[in-house]
Amino acid sequence: MSLEGRLEDLGLADIFQIISLSKRSGVLTIIRKEGTGRLVFNRGMLIYGSSDSVSRLGYTLVKKGLVTTEELEKALRLQKTGGMKLPVGAILEKTGAIAKGVLEEELRNHLVEVVRDFLNWESGSFHFELGDPVANDLTLEEGLNLDFLMMEASRRQDEYERTQAEQQNTLPPAPENEASGAEATVPPGGTSEGGLPSLEDSQGAAANAPEKTTYRKDLALLTSMIEELSGPASGSEITLLVLRFASEVMNRAIIFLVRSDDILGLGQFGLQVRDESADEKIREVQIPLNEPSLFREVIAKKSSYKGGLAQEKWHRYFLDQIGGGWPKEVFLAPLLNGSEVIALLYGDNLPHQTPIPETEGLEAFVRVAGFAFGKAKLERKLQETKQKGPG
Template identity: 35%
Template sequence: MSLAGRLEDLALADIFQILSIGKKTGTFLVKGTKGTALIVFKNGLIVRAETDDLDGTLADFMLKAGMIRETVFQMAVEVKKKLPTQSLADLLLDLGAISREVLEQATRKRIEHVIYRLLLWEDGDFQFELDDLEIGDKTELQDLGWELSKGLSPEYLLMEGARVQDESAESSFDPTQAFTVEDHGQKEETDAGTGWDDNWGETPAAERKDITALKSLTQELRFPNSTSEITLLVLRLASDIFQRGVLFMAGKNQIIGLGQFGIEVDRADEKIRGIVLSLEMSSFLKKIVTEQMPHKGPLEKDDITLYFMDEIGGPWPAEAAFFPIVAEGKVAAVLYCDNAISRDPIGETEGLEIFISHAGLALEKSLLQRRIHEMEKGRG
């Protein structure tokens, strides 16, 4: 399979979902007015990403972060002049200037930055070559960085990249800035005061994460590029409120795993897409889908919910939440969320419920546009 086209016609989110769901292996190249980029996929996961739209190479980033010494960096640069096909990261590892573990951490951060930057591109011609990992002279990029031993989920990168874009609109975030790899899981607390808390009772704005995030995401939902973008927006907002979640696509008598956040099992995305929950065998789940109403409270134990919890791992949640996404009068998807790891109680979800209602309307609009397009195509 060779996939080629323009970013103007096929959004990056759609391309990533095609390659991720299909567990594709190969090289993805894109060239636009902002530069050139390379992404390497293995079994649907991203193991390498580079672009000349960022200042410097992976090695430059590590130097700025104080992870390597200037003298060793310059030595690697001189060696590369004689071995141009070798990346500076490879040479630094060979020189003993950095450990493999730290290099992997730095590469994960570099890949995140590359994807974040690509999300800003408005144009570009792309091509994906299936099962072709020989980069050779396919790209003008001078340094190809490092290949991860364990790839990153495209869905996660898209979700985090879109979140960074939202944050950058309110701050001076620079995706080219130097980074550290110490504990980037911790986030600084920021002032969430927006004035919205005056309109939503006496609960402080800092506690209403759903309402704060709702402001920025609702605007994006008005003009989605695809149905996959709608589902990613839902997962993004939910991940601000809950520790983990799974989005299911609804069928006639079953719901099928589509995407996730916070699920800590090996190959989480692949495992989630393999989960099929029968509604006929779970009166608890069937009631949620039939009534088309959110459920927040205990997760009833039956054969299906026991199987589901076993698949996603972790302790049995004290509370769980299900949010049906309704389009054209039918449940099109179901969002499951919990805080099972910390055992924290479920907080306010009014903002998320409002957003999910808007997501259903956006899905209806997207389906209608698709039907109109198919009708016009048939007439042509």
């Protein structure tokens, strides 16, 4: 049996779920214009991974100073000449080049990094061929659970994107006197002509000033919430976890199920609806995706949004349905399963008009929840297929 197709039709998360749930062994090859990748599985666990976009593990070990070039080349020679019928990693360990614990930790990090890279591959072809894994490279003996792997890779991708954004915003503005071409004269130990403290005084004050730390509730909650999500969970349980996390950041929130032509209310917290259950009311809210709206835009771009809400037809309909007035600021985040948006989170701070705080932690959780949501959906389909039976 083999599984093949295009990433545009079946994303990496879906492929992983199929391999994990069926506990298959084999090799997954992914090919795109920019390069190729290869993942080896043993009974549904990932034991090896490589990507043209990620440095090979042997090179990383040498670069980190964990093994020498000579030790790596010796291990490769022993394997190639048949002196030791073992994976390269096992040879490195047996020859005393690296400790087993250190090697396994580096292997885990490498596999997570390879999968993180693959998460950005939205196009290309894949081919999964069943078969016993061939242990001829640096492989992880125990293997990595695919649920953990996708969650950790998603978390690292969020960290990477946040770091990139912070680096782009760290260029300091030019000082006013530099921009105007004027030079400030600062006498030693005194003040500048404008009455500002001298450089020496400023440096001394900065050195003695207490360091300020800002408590971020969204980031503080992230680890514990992901741990709750890592266990077996149904779609309804995942929905409740997302809403619970959102309730720590905003006054009210709604999760929509994303369908081919529209979005449909799935769950909520914080809504105040007269003479009717808020849960029942939100399940009646239906917004088409063939007409302009911020909902459609976020789904198309597959990225979060925080800002104002324009006075448009479907925005007015939505806010009329849920009540509370017109918010100054809203938050929307897609729940992604691979490249597919399967649900959408909306939130605001009505009835108050306070700004929505930082949301990086919530966005990271939503990303992981998307994968868990997709896994639960696939498990439900497989269970339904088993119950129907053959014919």
